[in-house]
Amino acid sequence: MTEDARLKLQAWVDGELSAADAREVARWVERDPEAAALVGQLRALRHWLAAGEPARAVPESREFYWAQIARQLTPRPLAVPDRAAWTGWWRPARAWLIPVAAVLVGLLVWWAPSRLPAQNAAVRPPEIETPPTELGTFTFRSEAEQMTVVWVNSY
Amino acid sequence: MHSSPSSLSRHLWGWLAAVVLLWVAPVQGRTMEVKLHCQLIWGTNDPKPADGQCVDVDPALRTRLARVFKWQNYYQVKAVDVTVVPGTDRRVRLSPKCELEFKVVDDFTLQIKLFGEGQLAKTVRQSLQALRQGELAVLAGDSKEKFGDAWFVVISSPKP
Numbered sequence: 234m235t236e237d238a239r240l241k242l243q244a245w246v247d248g249e250l251s252a253a254d255a256r257e258v259a260r261w262v263e264r265d266p267e268a269a270a271l272v273g274q275l276r277a278l279r280h281w282l283a284a285g286e287p288a289r290a291v292p293e294s295r296e297f298y299w300a301q302i303a304r305q306l307t308p309r310p311l312a313v314p315d316r317a318a319w320t321g322w323w324r325p326a327r328a329w330l331i332p333v334a335a336v337l338v339g340l341l342v343w344w345a346p347s348r349l350p351a352q353n354a355a356v357r358p359p360e361i362e363t364p365p366t367e368l369g370t371f372t373f374r375s376e377a378e379q380m381t382v383v384w385v386n387s388y
Numbered sequence: 389m390h391s392s393p394s395s396l397s398r399h400l401w402g403w404l405a406a407v408v409l410l411w412v413a414p415v416q417g418r419t420m421e422v423k424l425h426c427q428l429i430w431g432t433n434d435p436k437p438a439d440g441q442c443v444d445v446d447p448a449l450r451t452r453l454a455r456v457f458k459w460q461n462y463y464q465v466k467a468v469d470v471t472v473v474p475g476t477d478r479r480v481r482l483s484p485k486c487e488l489e490f491k492v493v494d495d496f497t498l499q500i501k502l503f504g505e506g507q508l509a510k511t512v513r514q515s516l517q518a519l520r521q522g523e524l525a526v527l528a529g530d531s532k533e534k535f536g537d538a539w540f541v542v543i544s545s546p547k548p
Binding site for chain 1: 404452455456502504509510512514518521522523524525526527528529530532
């Protein structure tokens with residue numbers, strides 16, 4: 234017996250078939266002992282399920298359960314930050330952002346070069362020429378005293 | 389389309405910032421005039437002469453010089469404050485025999501020419517940035533008038 238045939242017998246036992254289909258299945262059950270045996274089992278199962286299932290009483294009412302389900306199904310509003318409070322201080326601050334940044338950049342451009350370490354004295358050789366041949370010079374720098382000395386010797 | 393007042397204000401600030409930047413950048417890039425303090429100093433271990441032509445140098449400068457050189461006494465013969473305008477040479481006479489000529493080469497470099505008895509004796513270049521931060525440019529030599537003594541030309545950035 235196929236699965237479809239078994240399902241059709243189940244539907245007949247449950248009374249879910251149309252009148253025409255029900256008459257056809259009834260004739261089939263009268264002719265086929267295997268079908269009749271399955272119908273007998275299905276009817277016995279149906280009887281015992283109906284008679285043997287114990288009644289369970291739940292402490293909460295039906296309305297209580299449904300209220301919880303309904304609460305879960307109902308879309309909750311998202312937690313939106315208080316935009317008014319956020320923009321309350323940001324809007325005037327934003328208006329000052331550009332000028333303050335411009336002033337800071339200006340001060341940085343003006344101030345930063347003078348604060349760079351004084352490496353130029355060492356990097357740039359201070360001595361470039363000694364025209365008279367009767368003069369000799371030598372240069373030295375005292376790092377501790379921040380002093381560049383060109384000593385001129387006359388021979 | 390009309391702009392809202394806040395949008396206008398924002399644009400106004402943007403233009404203001406641009407103007408500030410355009411104003412600041414050329415000022416920074418422009419070579420400024422350079423102020424210098426020049427001193428002709430006599431270094432010796434002898435006491436100060438009583439003729440009154442010399443004065444004691446600033447104690448801080450004396451200490452710095454004495455730490456580098458062998459002399460303990462430093463007397464100022466002459467001091468001159470000089471303002472050097474970029475693009476021009478500035479000549480200064482410290483004594484009948486000693487002259488200096490300054491030139492601002494660029495934003496960072498000062499050129500100093502030392503003339504002895506009218507003749508160019510030495511050309512040096514000094515970092516302006518270092519001068520502004522307290523560096524001393526010293527030109528010096530043995531004294532021809534008195535054996536064992538020395539002369540010093542100390543060039544510094546004047547204290548504010």
